[in-house]
Amino acid sequence: MLNIKEASKSLKQLVVAIALLFVAIIIGVIGFWSIENYSFQDAFYMTIITISTVGFSEIHELSSTGRTFTAFYIVFNLSIFTYFLSVMSRYIFEGKLKQILSRYQTSLKVGKMKNHVIVCGFGRNGSRAVSELKSGNEEFVIIEKSTELVAQSLEACPDYNFIIGDASEEDVLTSAGIESAKAIISAMPEDSTNVYLTLTARQMNPEVQIISRASREGAESKLYRAGANNVVMPDAIGGHYMATLVTKPEVVEFLNMINGIGDVKLTLEEYFFDDFKSKYQDKTIAQLGIKETCRATILGIKKGGKTYLFNPESSYEIHEKDIVIILGADSDLKIFEKEYLKRK
Numbered sequence: 001m002l003n004i005k006e007a008s009k010s011l012k013q014l015v016v017a018i019a020l021l022f023v024a025i026i027i028g029v030i031g032f033w034s035i036e037n038y039s040f041q042d043a044f045y046m047t048i049i050t051i052s053t054v055g056f057s058e059i060h061e062l063s064s065t066g067r068t069f070t071a072f073y074i075v076f077n078l079s080i081f082t083y084f085l086s087v088m089s090r091y092i093f094e095g096k097l098k099q100i101l102s103r104y105q106t107s108l109k110v111g112k113m114k115n116h117v118i119v120c121g122f123g124r125n126g127s128r129a130v131s132e133l134k135s136g137n138e139e140f141v142i143i144e145k146s147t148e149l150v151a152q153s154l155e156a157c158p159d160y161n162f163i164i165g166d167a168s169e170e171d172v173l174t175s176a177g178i179e180s181a182k183a184i185i186s187a188m189p190e191d192s193t194n195v196y197l198t199l200t201a202r203q204m205n206p207e208v209q210i211i212s213r214a215s216r217e218g219a220e221s222k223l224y225r226a227g228a229n230n231v232v233m234p235d236a237i238g239g240h241y242m243a244t245l246v247t248k249p250e251v252v253e254f255l256n257m258i259n260g261i262g263d264v265k266l267t268l269e270e271y272f273f274d275d276f277k278s279k280y281q282d283k284t285i286a287q288l289g290i291k292e293t294c295r296a297t298i299l300g301i302k303k304g305g306k307t308y309l310f311n312p313e314s315s316y317e318i319h320e321k322d323i324v325i326i327l328g329a330d331s332d333l334k335i336f337e338k339e340y341l342k343r344k
Helices: 004-036 040-052 064-093 096-111 124-135 147-156 170-175 191-204 217-226 234-247 249-258 290-294 330-340
Strands: 117-120 140-144 162-164 183-186 209-213 230-232 266-272 297-303 307-310 323-329
Touching (some): 004 040, 004 064, 096 162, 117 124, 124 140, 147 162, 170 191, 183 191, 191 209, 191 217, 217 230, 234 249, 290 330, 323 330
Parallel strands (some): 117 183, 140 162, 183 209, 209 230
Antiparallel strands (some): 266 323
8 A cells, every 4th residue: 555655656657658648749740740750640650669669661761861860779678668668567467557646536535524523544544443333424534654553454345545655744735634624533552642632633623622642640741731622541441430330339340331232222322402392492491302202312512502401401491502411222312312302
């Protein structure tokens, strides 16, 4: 697999090889036409058999000037034709042309994306994030600099959009559509890379949500100063989780249900005020009767999109800009969406 720089270099080599061959053909046609008074068709024929050195006979015996021109023309074209063949053989036999076409198709798809998520790094954390995004029907593009890892991943997930390159470089982020992305998940293994990526991404898109991984506690404050909206420390979370399995096992079991682990699966979903049908807007929780209709539960509300209200009272009236957080089984949420939400 080719990264962005390699693909650009290979494409430039192909363009240069074709351009040199084109120039050589023009020189040959003009030379044979002006020196030997050949027609355009005859001059083109002589040019091709001379460049390719196939040894076909001449159209007619060349003049002394024509022989001199042909001799120098053959020497001039030996290096050009050899270079052209070497470039084309690499494209054909090494599959570079296929890889460039695949990269071009990916760039077209990414170019059409709006409000998508950019996942930087496809290691343990990045791959888990991608799985969650896919299950949530989110559009995403993955930036990964390991060509071997991308090749292996594409075999298992051919529909994933990969960009091979260094996610901290501006041209790579641009190719991933950072200007129109709604979020970036920085899951690179090194904290310094995540800090630099956060700085670069925040400068390129001040509105994008940046969620970054941190390995050390000292890196957490640096990432926030660099512009990260949220910082996640997988090692700290893992240690806390293992301890909680001992101290509060039932709580962990309940959280596992919410995360889709175990026989019984629950889901947390968020719904905006504007998602509700007009007849259910500006109603109290009691008037909505969600629990009676579909057995789902309103776990919390983000009032005006700013402050959280946990376990709101039944008399609370849902207003514009409120975000409703609902807990329920998948089947319950499907009933809820069918009854209460507008059709998209």
